[in-house]
Amino acid sequence: MPPESPSPSTPPDIRVEPLPYEVRLEPRELAQVDLVVIHCTELPDLATAREYGERVLYEVRADGGGGTGNSGHFYIDRDGSVHRWVGLDRVAHHVRGYNARSVGIELVNTGRYPDWLDSRRQAMDEPYSEAQMVALVALLRQLQAGLPSLRWIAGHEDLDTIEVAASDDASRQVRRKRDPGPRFPWARVLAAVDLQRLPV
Template sequence: MSPDLPPEPVFHDWPLPYEERLAARPRGQVDLVVIHCTELPDLAKAREFGERVLYDSGTGNSGHYYIDRDGSIHVFVKPDRIAHHTRSYNERSVGIELVNRGRYPDWLDSRRQAMEEPYTDEQVAALVGLLAWLRHEIPSLEFIAGHEDLDVSQVPASDNLHQQVFRKRDPGPRFPWSKVLDAVPLERIRP
């Protein structure tokens, strides 16, 4: 293997039942990676949420890659399909979900907006490896963003309809942006 080629990560293929119903796209259309956290207790719960059919097309919401706390990478949707993970950015992006509790189970409760679970060293190492590999596999890839950078909408808090909270806060304040950006040459965007 050439020293310029990043090693291919170990992937655990676990395609969603509706993956083939998601629109196909050329990889050259992808220029952005969006980092998420599942805001769920574990990978099994994330899978359950990903399998839920929410649209007339017979598809639901899901990222492409899920990285568990042990660093294992699970492929729910291949990057040549458009997954539903970030409003208005799906056609051009790959979604990577890191298993993390986030604000679970009170996502919109104004008293529980802290995101305290740290990301594991294994998750961060797996993410850096995946991003390096994706940069090689998808030459058009040049940008990275957190879900919270792209979806800044606010909604009424579940405990107080007169107070607004952010709909999305992931990957959140515990995400090691500097470590990831130092390791992989992607430009962080915040529209």
């Protein structure tokens, strides 16, 4: 039976499931965290997202750094369950140029999977579930209570606007990142939390 979704005013039950390389991620002071970035996984399910998150993409360097991959801090499954894969005191690799100051929240959603860069398949049609939205608002409120500098929120698509050649036709350009996409209810979320959309 799926877990019961929290109400937006109830702190969510967070399942702590650290990635194998979490301790290798750069530590940070929580006071520097002022931004939440909303993503969607663009993958079919949480298990596949975990597989991607565990992949080591940055080899160990001579200075001892590296040996990590790309991941958000939190993942919210379609049933509203909340999973923490990276602690807030670590810099997760989830958005270019903003990692050190931000918390990455990934919503399980197919997005454009499996043809992310195919110009004929750029629609992001899967709606976010009610359980996900309730859990997201509850998580954002909990983060606000614990991170005194937190004041901004953005979508991945707001911060990574790079266009690349389409996989089906190199003469066409597509957005590298489009998440959380057109089905994300920004008005609802912004009305429920005391965060402002980051001006970019």
